[in-house]
Amino acid sequence: MKIHEYQAKEIFSRYSIPVTKEIVCYSTDEVCAAAEKLGLPVVVKAQVLAGGRGKAGGVKLARTMDAAREAADQILGMDIKGYTVEKVLVAEGVKFNSEFYVGLTIDRNTKSVILMASAEGGVEIEEVAKDNPEAILKFPIDPDLGMSPFFARKIAFALFSDFSLVKQGADLFQKLYKIFLDTDASLVEINPLVVTDEGKLLALDGKMNFDDNALDRHPDIEALNEPTEDEKKELEAKDSGLTYIRLEGNIGCMVNGAGLAMASMDVIKHYGGNPANFLDIGGSSSPQKVIDAMNLLLSDKNVKVIMINIFGGITRCDDVAHGLVSALDQMKVDIPIVIRLSGTNAEEGLKIISDYNLPTVKSLSEAAQEAIRLVNQVN
Numbered sequence: 001m002k003i004h005e006y007q008a009k010e011i012f013s014r015y016s017i018p019v020t021k022e023i024v025c026y027s028t029d030e031v032c033a034a035a036e037k038l039g040l041p042v043v044v045k046a047q048v049l050a051g052g053r054g055k056a057g058g059v060k061l062a063r064t065m066d067a068a069r070e071a072a073d074q075i076l077g078m079d080i081k082g083y084t085v086e087k088v089l090v091a092e093g094v095k096f097n098s099e100f101y102v103g104l105t106i107d108r109n110t111k112s113v114i115l116m117a118s119a120e121g122g123v124e125i126e127e128v129a130k131d132n133p134e135a136i137l138k139f140p141i142d143p144d145l146g147m148s149p150f151f152a153r154k155i156a157f158a159l160f161s162d163f164s165l166v167k168q169g170a171d172l173f174q175k176l177y178k179i180f181l182d183t184d185a186s187l188v189e190i191n192p193l194v195v196t197d198e199g200k201l202l203a204l205d206g207k208m209n210f211d212d213n214a215l216d217r218h219p220d221i222e223a224l225n226e227p228t229e230d231e232k233k234e235l236e237a238k239d240s241g242l243t244y245i246r247l248e249g250n251i252g253c254m255v256n257g258a259g260l261a262m263a264s265m266d267v268i269k270h271y272g273g274n275p276a277n278f279l280d281i282g283g284s285s286s287p288q289k290v291i292d293a294m295n296l297l298l299s300d301k302n303v304k305v306i307m308i309n310i311f312g313g314i315t316r317c318d319d320v321a322h323g324l325v326s327a328l329d330q331m332k333v334d335i336p337i338v339i340r341l342s343g344t345n346a347e348e349g350l351k352i353i354s355d356y357n358l359p360t361v362k363s364l365s366e367a368a369q370e371a372i373r374l375v376n377q378v379n
Contacts, residue, residue, distance in 0.1 A: 001210045003224050004047045006089045008206035011183065012190075015175045019203045022091035031072035032065060034090035040064065041093035044071040048083035049226065051124060056080045061093065083228075094202060099192035100159060101125055101136075102173070104180045110140040113180060115147075115173065117159050121192035147177035168201045183221060184214035233296060240292040241282055249274025251371045252303035254293050256281050256315040264309045267364050273372040276303045281315070290323025291330065298331065304378045305336045307371040309364055312343030319345075321352035328356070336374040340367040 023034035046058030062068035099121035107114035156169035187209040237244035
């Protein structure tokens with residue numbers, strides 16, 4: 001789960017990490033009022049759950065009230081990577097002389113939290129990693145020792161040359177690590193962390209992501225969630241006992257079991273197709289799940305063909321067939337369907353399918369190739 005910059009910085013503030021004075025605004029008039037309250041210059045920043053706001057024109061410096069109004073008019077309603085800007089953050093303009101990057105995330109190689117730091121702040125860390133990877137310092141944190149004062153100073157000395165900044169940095173790194181653990185975060189990032197003209201460290205921007213599986217322990221954080229339309233579908237699917245993730249392809253997949261679902265997508269890709277989703281109906285025999293799954297697939301306008309791949313174990317093929325027939329009786333389906341049933345009660349299931357005049361295939365490879373052929377016919 002992601003949250004907005006202003007929400008991340010509110011959490012930073014609770015842990016005494018210095019941040020800019022700022023006000024969240026939803027209209028041009030509110031932006032002007034905020035600029036007057038904070039004092040010029042101000043920075044007007046789009047608040048969307050996507051990176052690259054600056055490149056998209058979603059971050060503007062305003063030195064006058066007219067410029068603040070113009071920035072608000074331009075940014076509010078703007079589309080940034082599919083997100084419509086509905087609110088902006090008006091922050092005080094700060095003079096600074098250097099920018100740094102600091103971030104905490106999970107490193108699967110070291111099986112620990114890792115702190116990454118760079119003197120090349122102010123740009124996306126992915127760009128630094130691509131163009132100048134040696135500029136990124138990486139410090140795996142021993143889970144038993146944590147962010148000790150000694151270790152925090154070691155990181156700070158590697159990043160700063162001024163002892164005052166080393167002292168501030170060590171304190172900030174310890175607080176960031178505590179935030180990371182306390183909130184079950186998967187990412188805590190300050191980019192840029194700036195040194196002001198007064199020689200103080202200041203978080204000019206903030207980003208936080210959280211482990212979805214731990215949100216039940218943090219209802220205050222879960223309340224900040226603003227799911228996209230796709231994420232809403234995923235949550236609805238979860239409530240129906242389904243596991244669903246939307247992708248960018250055009251072959252809708254309905255499969256039982258996560259491993260088989262991954263294999264089905266791999267085979268589709270192997271033969272040159274593009275799966276539209278990951279959809280696991282699970283191991284129980286419930287015709288209603290099939291109905292819910294069909295509704296999910298048909299709600300995606302990019303889906304041109306549906307491929308159903310069931311290997312019956314606990315899931316009975318005849319139950320899947322009954323659910324599919326019930327779904328087709330209840331809804332209008334005007335796209336081709338390819339069905340492969342194998343395993344428990346496969347013969348019974350295939351008979352139900354054949355009585356309904358639906359096409360079936362014998363193998364996963366055949367199903368994938370047929371689905372791709374039908375997609376090409378539609379296109």
